[in-house]
Amino acid sequence: MPQLNSGGGDDLGANDEMIAFKDEGEQDEKIQENAFTERDLADLKSSLVNESEISQNSHQPVGRSGQQEEQRVYEEKHREHLEHLDDVPKPQDAGMYKTSTFSGYPFLMLPDHFHPNGQMSPSANKVAVVQQPHGMHPLTSLLPYSNEHFNPNPPHLTPDMSQKPGVHRHQPHDLPSFYSLPSGGVGQITPSMGWQGQPVYPLSSCGFRQPYSSSLTSNSSYSRFSHSLIMGPSGMHPTGIPHPAIVPSSGRQEHDQFDIKPHTESKREREPKKPVIKKPLNAFMLYMKEMRAKVIAECTLKESAAINQILGRRWHALTREEQAKYYELARKERQLHMQLYPSWSARDNYGKKKRRKRDKQQDSTLGEKRSAFAIFKEDSTSAPILPMEVL
DNA sequence: CCACCTTTGAAGGGC
DNA sequence: GCCCTTCAAAGGTGG
Numbered sequence: 001m002p003q004l005n006s007g008g009g010d011d012l013g014a015n016d017e018m019i020a021f022k023d024e025g026e027q028d029e030k031i032q033e034n035a036f037t038e039r040d041l042a043d044l045k046s047s048l049v050n051e052s053e054i055s056q057n058s059h060q061p062v063g064r065s066g067q068q069e070e071q072r073v074y075e076e077k078h079r080e081h082l083e084h085l086d087d088v089p090k091p092q093d094a095g096m097y098k099t100s101t102f103s104g105y106p107f108l109m110l111p112d113h114f115h116p117n118g119q120m121s122p123s124a125n126k127v128a129v130v131q132q133p134h135g136m137h138p139l140t141s142l143l144p145y146s147n148e149h150f151n152p153n154p155p156h157l158t159p160d161m162s163q164k165p166g167v168h169r170h171q172p173h174d175l176p177s178f179y180s181l182p183s184g185g186v187g188q189i190t191p192s193m194g195w196q197g198q199p200v201y202p203l204s205s206c207g208f209r210q211p212y213s214s215s216l217t218s219n220s221s222y223s224r225f226s227h228s229l230i231m232g233p234s235g236m237h238p239t240g241i242p243h244p245a246i247v248p249s250s251g252r253q254e255h256d257q258f259d260i261k262p263h264t265e266s267k268r269e270r271e272p273k274k275p276v277i278k279k280p281l282n283a284f285m286l287y288m289k290e291m292r293a294k295v296i297a298e299c300t301l302k303e304s305a306a307i308n309q310i311l312g313r314r315w316h317a318l319t320r321e322e323q324a325k326y327y328e329l330a331r332k333e334r335q336l337h338m339q340l341y342p343s344w345s346a347r348d349n350y351g352k353k354k355r356r357k358r359d360k361q362q363d364s365t366l367g368e369k370r371s372a373f374a375i376f377k378e379d380s381t382s383a384p385i386l387p388m389e390v391l
Numbered sequence: 392c393c394a395c396c397t398t399t400g401a402a403g404g405g406c
Numbered sequence: 407g408c409c410c411t412t413c414a415a416a417g418g419t420g421g
Contacts, residue, residue, distance in 0.1 A: 279414045284399035288415065304416040308398040315399070330400080346402045350412055 277344050280337040283326035284315055 281289065288311050295307050295314075315323070337344070 279401075279412095281414060282400040285414060288398075292416065303396080303418050305395085305397040305418080307416075308396085310398090312398040327400095334401080346413070347404085349414085350403080 276349060277341050279346055279349065280333040281330060283323065283330040284312075286329050286333070287311065287315055287318075287323075287326045 288308065291311055291314065292304075292307060295310050296302065299307070299310060301307050301310070
C-alpha cells in the first residue's frame, strides 16, 4: 500500500500519468481519498525531521515550489515512457501478474571501465544486475525518469561516454542479452570481468555528485547474478557464476562466497551451504538503496537505523509519481524474480534467523554433551558401566 | 560473530 | 478479508 502524500497539486492531470499496475492501480482511488490527510501526516512527520536533516535539507520537496517545474518535465518524459511501454509487446506469462502491464525487463549492462576512475569497488567482483552495489538500481538506469536520481547522463559521465557503442540504454525485451555472461565465466568473477552498472552518484547537498564511499558498495542480494533461466538446480549458472539473489544460507554474502579464506575454516564453514534465494526488493527498499548514500552525504549519518528513519519520512514526502517509479521497478523485480524462480516462495526464507539461532543452540548443547561425554570418557576407567536406559 | 535497530512493502498463514 | 509475522537492505552498535 503506497502511502502517498504531499501531492502538492500534482493531482491535476495525474490520472493519466499513473502506471496501471495491479496493486497500485487499486490503491489509486484510496490515494486520492487520503491524499489530504496523508499529506498532513507527512507534514507532521516532516516537522519531526531531526536536526541533522533539517540543517541540510533546505532543498527537500516539502515546499515543492522549485520542484513543480521539475515535476512537469518528469511527467512529460514519463508520459513518453509510458507510451513507449504501450508499444512494447506484453509478456506471454501474463498469468503471473494478472493485470500486469509489464513490458519487459529493461536492463543495462556496462563494462566495468565505466566505473569512475576505473577503480573497482571492494565488491566489484560481484555481478551487478538487478541491484547494483552503488545504490543505483539497474532498472532505474534505463527508465527515462527525469528525476535527478535517474539522470541518464550524470555529470560525471561525459556525453560521449554515455553514448559509447555497446552502451544500450534500452534493452527492454532482451533478457538474455542482459544476462549475457562473460566468456569463459568461472566460479569467481574477478573485478576485471565484473558487471558494473552505470554508477550514478547522489547529488550532495552542496549541489555536486560525489561517489559513494566504498562501504556503500554493498552486499546486495542481487549483486551477483546469472541467467537463472539456464541455471542449474543448485542455483548456480552452468558457468559457475552464482545468481545475485542466491546467497549462502549462512552469513553475509559479502564474505562468504567469494572470499577465499586461507585460514582454517570452522566446522560450520566447511558444511555445504545451501544457497538461499532472497526476496525481491519492494519499492521502498529500492528507494532506500538509491537514496541511502545521498542521505549519508547530506546528514553525515552512518547508522542505518537513523538513516532509514529519514528515508522513511522522505518516502512519505515523495509525490505519487515519484513513488510510482519505485513501485513499477519493484513490480518488475518481482516479475523477474518470479520468472527466475517460479517455485520460490517467500516462505522459503522464513525462520532463517530463528533457525540459525536454533542451530547455534544445538551446536552448543551438542558441544556440552560432547564435552560431558569426554569428561565421562576420561573418567570412565573408574566409572561403573551404566545400563542402556540411563544412557 | 551476530542480533538488534529502523524503515516500508510483499507475501504467507491463521482465523 | 483482516491481522500478524517474517524478510528484504544497510551498517553501526553492543552483547
